[in-house]
């Protein structure tokens with residue numbers, strides 16, 4: 001394709017038609033034929049549908065984009081590329097004379113390949129009313145005229161990005177990065193998808209692929225030029241080099257997968273359970289962190305009978321807080337017992353546990369909480385111990401209780417004094433929780449969270465690491481070079497599947513693009 005384009009450029013050069021850089025660039029663009037040229041022109045509302053807003057954006061992409069512009073504006077000339085032009089949009093009619101104004105809009109034409117999709121793209125910035133958008137969309141749809149070879153239809157979910165991929169504007173990791181960026185709800189989610197969106201993951205995967213291909217090439221040389229696959233000392237050296245390089249690469253990929261798995265906690269939201277005896281202030285703590293009255297607060301012990309989940313954006317982190325029933329050992333109340341069982345289960349299934357303690361009671365009064373925290377299922381769980389109601393005590397007494405709690409929990413989590421009534425200590429508690437989340441997601445000053453799609457995670461596990469493991473096993477199986485080389489190929493193909501350069505790419509396209517919104 002590129003050579004084809006060069007050919008066209010030199011042709012124009014030879015006949016002396018290029019006398020300015022502007023003209024040269026224009027010729028390059030005109031010579032470009034997107035690989036999607038045969039597909040219908042697609043259009044869609046790129047902003048939320050059925051909502052009033054100041055502006056709505058309609059995106060059009062494909063070979064009929066300019067035609068649509070001419071028909072809607074009744075103008076014969078194209079607009080200046082990549083400039084905002086104010087235009088009246090009219091309902092297209094057969095005679096093209098009756099002027100039925102649809103809207104006054106800003107329009108912008110992005111000629112391919114310098115557009116998001118690589119095709120000619122037209123964007124219409126119309127007024128945001130539902131009826132306006134509807135009438136403009138309908139008018140575009142009615143321009144579809146198959147008998148004259150003008151194929152126009154409404155876009156499917158993710159189809160603009162699919163065209164961009166098909167025209168090699170992005171690889172699949174970047175495309176998925178765009179989707180995840182759109183889906184990001186919190187600052188930490190936005191940050192963690194940047195590695196995909198800005199192409200750093202793509203570079204990393206390409207680098208791994210290069211190393212694997214290099215190893216594969218060395219093995220192939222041994223197979224092709226070696227003596228009946230018999231490993232003589234030179235060949236053995238090559239094989240050992242490839243083996244140690246594969247081992248290092250495997251470790252790099254495993255580290256990457258660990259970081260991705262940890263960062264996935266941020267994407268789905270960290271589950272945090274508030275655990276404690278009845279009446280210690282769990283619901284009050286949830287309300288103060290949510291800045292809302294989520295849970296009922298009362299001085300009657302056992303007010304919270306069941307678990308209550310609430311998703312909170314805590315300083316940019318998505319956290320699923322769970323307020324639980326107060327836990328105590330001695331109760332005959334059947335409903336309370338069920339509540340305690342559910343609280344225990346929530347605690348076990350959470351990523352982080354916050355143990356709330358009532359300072360006015362002098363610390364923990366029921367050993368059931370301590371037994372729970374020391375149980376097998378809680379052993380590895382990150383903890384924070386919140387000493388609440390400090391407004392009711394003097395600082396000397398608070399210090400004594402804090403020391404006692406540190407001993408009881410054997411330094412397993414920070415002990416943080418707070419008052420849900422006055423708000424004292426809440427800011428420090430939030431900072432401490434955020435640091436815990438960062439530690440869990442392996443984020444520090446040097447490393448930000450990395451997110452990749454479930455699809456990529458599965459391929460890394462099932463293809464890339466599987467292929468490398470099988471290759472490393474081949475040593476044990478008597479150095480069968482042909483088999484070992486096949487295993488490396490398996491890993492290489494896996495990376496190809498990730499970026500979309502794999503031959504059987506069609507099977508993955510459906511998975512990737514079906515999760516997009518229409519208009520993207």
Ligand SMILES: Nc1nc2c(ncn2[C@@H]2O[C@H](COP(=O)(O)OP(=O)(O)OP(=O)(O)O)[C@@H](O)[C@H]2O)c(=O)[nH]1
Pocket residue numbers: 276277278279280281282283284285296297298299300301302303304305324325326388389390391392418419420421422
């Ligand atoms: N003085 C003081 N009272 C508090 C504080 N936090 C909570 N309380 C009071 O303690 C009582 C119990 O608070 P809740 O938040 O309902 O406690 P809980 O742990 O959810 O209680 P259960 O639902 O019984 O498990 C209420 O009367 C609150 O007003 C605090 O920091 N200082």
